[in-house]
Each structure stands twice: as structure tokens, then as C-alpha cells.
Amino acid sequence: MIQYILGRFVLIVPTIVAVSIVVFLMLYLTPGDPAIIYLGDTPATPARVAQIRHAMGLDRPLSTQYLSYVARLVRGDLGRSLRNDDTVLGEIQYRFPSSAQLAGAAFVVTVTLGIGLGLISALSRGTWLDASAMILALLGVSMPIFWLGLMLIFVFSLQLGWFPATGFGGWERLVLPAVTLGLLTSATLARLARSSVLEILWQPYIRTARAKGLAKGHVVRRHVLRNALILLITVAGLQLGDLLSGAVITETVFARPGLGKLLVDAILNKDFPVVQGVVLLIAVAYTLINLGVDVSYAYFDPRIRFE
């Protein structure tokens, strides 16, 4: 097992190298010059654009730029933003706690609500409970996250005054964005959980367990849920990665700093070092989450062993 985990850790290195090359090339292939975007609507002459390109180091050959980027990366230096000269590491370090906090809280909402609704729905198939849970899931999938966030602010901040509308720091500022983000992702998980549980309920070993006279709760906990979780944790793991880096709308509505917004702004501005830094972080996060998911299989399903 330990050997397996170490092997997976080693695989992170080629993943990062591949991601760095792909991101680097993609940024260069998409239209738009970072110097021109930086100067925007200021009246810059071609000579001024050339000065800025030089100051940004963009007039060097592509290979030189990539190699100097890799050389810095090896030293643990992610470089500085082309736009404001802030260190990329500093930009990420500052935003990571906010994103991690939001992703963690939203993940709790997702898992609790998603698996809970899916289970209730499957176990009461064909009843009003099933219909209600699935309508809720359908609403969750269909509701624009932007609208949902504004509605929650309207009700819980403006009308009830329970939570602040915006900001970062303190649990009270986390509730509304976490619910907004979690509600959306939980809908997918709920529908998946329902179909997965329904499929398991028809399996012969469930019939056998019931025939042995096991209590319903016991059957659900030990046999149904445990088998269903194999699929659900795979999906939930991917969702955790999405929540960490893809919460840009939620971050915007609730005025929170975050990696999602940083990444989108950096892509729009073609701020190469920032995009590379954030994408690398996300790639590492996804790899670690996948590793965690794989390892968890062994815990939930004793048939799986890493030998």
C-alpha cells in the first residue's frame, strides 16, 4: 500500500511537467498580447508597446522563456505577475485559505445533501418523498448559481439579517456562499446516489441480507451505502477539485478572494506566470484528491487491494 502511494506521488512530477508545457503553449497560441492587454486603452505608441514587452520579458524566444520558467520552478519560484509584479506564490498563498475554506464547507453541504437526498429518494422510491427529493435535485441542477446566490443574500442578509452578504473570515461569512455552491453540486450527486442505490437494492446479496433478518438500517449502512460509495466518492472527489478552483461566480457574488477568480482574471489578461502557477496548484490538488479517492476504495471495499 505504502509503495503504491509513493509510486503515485512520483507520478505527480511528470503530470506537472506535462501540465506546465500544455498551459505554456496554450497561452501563447490563443490570440492577444499581454503587453497590449496591459496597456489597454492607454494611448501607447508601437515603441511604448515594445518597451512594455521588453519589461515583461516577452521579446525573448519562446524556448528561453519556457526554460527560465522551468529553472525558476525548480527553485520553488513561481515568478511574478506580468501585470502588477506581485509574486505568484504570494497571490496564491493569500487566496488559498479562502478557496480551501469555501471548497471544504461546500463539500460538506454537497456530500450531506447529495447522498442524503439520493438515499432518501431511492429508499422511498415512487413516493412523494422520492418525487420531492428529485424535484429539489432538479432545481439545484437548473438554478443559475448567480441567481441562487443573490436570492440567498436577499432572504438571509437583507430580510432576516442573519448573515453578512459578503466578505471573508468567520463562519458567518461562509454559510451563504457554501450553501450556494454546495446546493448546486449536491444535485448531481443526489441523482447519482439515487440511481446507484436503486441498482444495489436489486442485487441478490441485499435480498440475502434481508432474508437473514437483518434490520433495514443495518442493511442500508453496511451493504447498500458501502457499495454505493465506491462510485459516489469518485464523483465527489472530482467535485472537490472543481469546488476549489471553479467557484468564480460564487466568489464574485459574495465578494470573496479566491483562486477561481484569480485564474479567470489571469487568463483574460494573459498573465502567464499567474495562470501557470494556479494551474499547477490545481493539477497537484486534483492528483492528490484522486490518490485519496483511490486509497479510500480499499477502505470501503475490502475486495480492492493495492499490491
Added chain:
Amino acid sequence: MAVRMRRRELLRKAGWNLGAIALGSQLVDWGRPPALAQSGAALTCGLAMGPETMDVTVTTSSDTGRIGLHLVDPLVWQPSAGRYAPGLATSWSVSADAKTYTFKLRENVKFHDGTPFNGDAIKATFDRVVNPDTKSQLAFNFIGPYERTEVVGPSIVRIHFKEPYAAFLDAASTPYLGIVSPAALAKYGKDFGSVAFVSTGPYMMQSYRPDAEIVLVRNPNYNWASPIFKHQGPAYLERISFRIIPEEAVRLATLQTRETQFIVNVPTRDYQRLKSDRNIVLVEIPQAGTGYSLMMNEQRNPTTELAVRRAIQLAIDRVGFVKTVWDGVAKPGCGPITPNIFGFDPKTCGEGAYNPEQSKRMLEDAGWKLGADGVRQKNGQRLSLEFYFHNRFPRSQEMATFIQANLKVVGMDTILHNLAPGGYFAAVRTGQQNLNFWWETATDPGLLLDECFASRHANGGTNRNFYRNAQTDQMIQQVLAEANPQKRKDLVAKVQQKVISDAVMAYLADPLSLYAYGRGLTGLWVDWGGNYPYFYDTRLSS
């Protein structure tokens, strides 16, 4: 600042508020006990965009300027159009050729790091602005044809320009040419602006959290306010927090939950409701600049034709545009500069008024005949326009759709290209467009006219009309060089008349700067151009 509630209080409020909802109240109850209120001498201000840096001498962001004005002192203030008052300079003189400015500096002024403010600091600041490695944006534009700073003595400097530059006093009154501490520049290097920003203003930067909050604290040693303000000595407010709240409805909501006490860029759709709200003060100031306009590329068919450009001007219903897109919270555009700018020519307002029938006739006379598909044609070419805009321009999609509909009425087909900034700037700098939006806020007519109409900016710069006219160039140069106010005013009027007669651009709307605050706030100062609310004299009752 988080305010925690006890459980009992939470339940009590929940019951109270649920009851209120049950009664069907849809209105915000301003009189409710402010659970989340912030009181004392600290102001929280809601901004729309997060500054990328706090270094005003590098940025192009209005929000950096808004915050930065509290951190710096301009050399001079401009309390009204073309009138200047002492700032860090107590007096000044301009040479007859407008190439040399001499400033006598205020003495006993110190930077936030305790080092003295003097002529060397001005030299260091301005030399840094023109250094390409600084990557200065607005300040580089504002400093114009800067040549060098001559430090005549500790409290006298002379700024030399390569060419006559009458706009320099205006430029020096903006936050973007604020003087920074040379010692801090040396100490922080590239981190100046993010880790620290050190100047002489009434507030000092305490913390800078991009996309979240910038906190300023009062400078206790401040004793050099301009006489245009109501008091001397340190500012009244101990602390100002500028919170970044990009979504406008949420920004307004924070004013109502009292998470903020002042907000910028008030949503225009809430304008009427807020005007009648007795608890909110709405500040509306016509924004100085060019207003929202439409550039028409003279190098790309069919906008090469004067008749087509005139027809476009006549086809746009500017009154309807303001009403539909801007909820009536703007004025229909008149000409290349807004009416509050020095030298504005009121005669320009009558030109190009909405007249779709005349627009159609003009196109007919120019040989553009209506085709079977409702689009005009001439010599086998359809009257089709490529319209480029980017998604960061406010309400760009709505504005473009409105114009597209107007132009369709007179038989023009408009193809909309809504792009990310990278694609947009790549396209418009190389002239792939027929139409693109333009908006600029500044207060000097010379700079505004220069960037839109001078041929030196038509080579991939800001003159995306690709308009090149020797006579106009000469007149703009005269405006930039003329320091005599009356002569300058006449020249500004002539440029406006000339570019209107050449139908270079279409002028859509002159926006208002909208701010809102609660009744407890007093002593607000906003510059006449409408961009910089300033809290030096401000008090906040609890």
C-alpha cells in the same frame, strides 16, 4: 468586522424577521436594529473593482486612484474646471512656451515612513514613471513629453518638457502623479504597491488584500491639507476600509445591511427607488471625459465613406439609448468631450440628432440601395459593419444590441463580436473593426481630444477611428501647447467642430458618477470630474 450574535438574540431576530416576511414586506427596513452595523470612526466603502496594485504611479485603475488619493497629496488640486489650488506645491509658474513648470514646495512635509518630502522625491517619482521597467500606465500618459526634473533647491523644482505641455497642471492634480517616498522605493523594490505604498497623504496603507479589502489608517502627523478643505490636521475618520464587491446588486445590499456606509457605481436600475429613500443620500455628478462613444474606422469599408459615418450618427436614437440601456441615468451624448470639460462647445449638441429618415436618404444618395434582405448594397457590396467590443466594457452587449437594432432600421447589417480583452485589443489595434466603443474619463480637453483624433495615435493606439487629418493634428498640438485659457478655449472649440464636421465618431451618452451613502455620513468631497470621493473632511455618526 464580524459581529457575533448570541443564540437567544439570533432566535429572537429570526422570529421577528420571519414575522416580517409573513406580512409580505418586500422593503428593506432601514430602521431595524443594525445587527451587522459598524460604528465609530471607521468607514467601510464598497468598490466595484479590485485594484491590481496600490501604486498610483503604475496603475490604470480608477479604483486605485480613488483609494490612492487618500494616500498621496497631489502637487496641486483642481477644485473646479481649469482652476488650481495649492497641494504639495504652495505656488507655481508656467513658462510662456508651456515647456517649464516651476513649483515652490510646502515645507515640513513628511512621508509616512518619516523621511522628508522634497524636490528630490519629485525627481525620483517622475523619473521612475518614465522608466520603462516601471510599466507605468496612466501616469506615463499624464506626464506627457516629460524631459527631466531640475531640483533648484529643497523646496523648489522645475519640471522640463520636450514639447509645450499645457495639460501638466491638470495631470498633476490627479492621484496618478502623486509623489512617493524614494526611501520606500529603494526598500521595497518590486513589492512597492503591493506590500507597501508610502506617500504623504492623510491616510497610510495598513493592509492590501487584492479582490477583498484595502485598509487605510489615519496619518497622525498629517498637517498639510490644501486650503480647499474645511479643516487642518489629521483626518477625522480613524480608518477607511475599501471592500471590493464586484456585483452591483450585492454592493447596494451591503449598504442596506450596513456592512458598508458608502458605495460607488450605484446600479442605475435602483436610481429612482434610492432617490426617494429617506435614509440614503445619492450623489450624482456628470462624469468628465468623452462619455460613451462609437469609433468608426476610416480605413475599413464601408466606414471609409463620410456618408455612411453620417448615416450611422443620424440612425442612433441617443435619447432612447440612454433610457433603455442606462435607465435614464445619463445624458444623450453631444460631442467628443462632456459638457463639464473646459472648452466644451454647446453648438456641438445640435449636430447629428436622431433622424432615421435623413439617414436613409443620405445612404440612398450615396448609392446604397435597399436589397431584398433589408440590407443596403452598392456595387455588389452589402452595407455590413463589424462591431467589436469586449466584455469588460460596462453594459457593452446591451449597448451594442441597441445600436445594431437602430442601424438595421436604416438598412445596415451589424455583426457583433463580443470578445475577451486579448482578442478585442488584438483586433481593434490592427483595424479589423468598423465600429468599437470608446469611453475615457479625464479632465483635460487636450489629452482627451489627442487620444481620439491625433494621427500619432492612429497607428495601433487609441485613435481606432484611424482618422488622419493634418489640420486636426495641428489644432490638437496647439491645444496641448496653449497655456492661455481664452486662446485654449477657442482652440478646443475648433477641434470639436472639425471632428464633428468630419463625422469621425458617434457620441452616445454622457454618464453620471453615482455614489450612495447612509445619512450618518457628512463632509464628503468629490472632485468636479466625478471620479474621486475623498473622505478627509468626512465624519461618521454611529
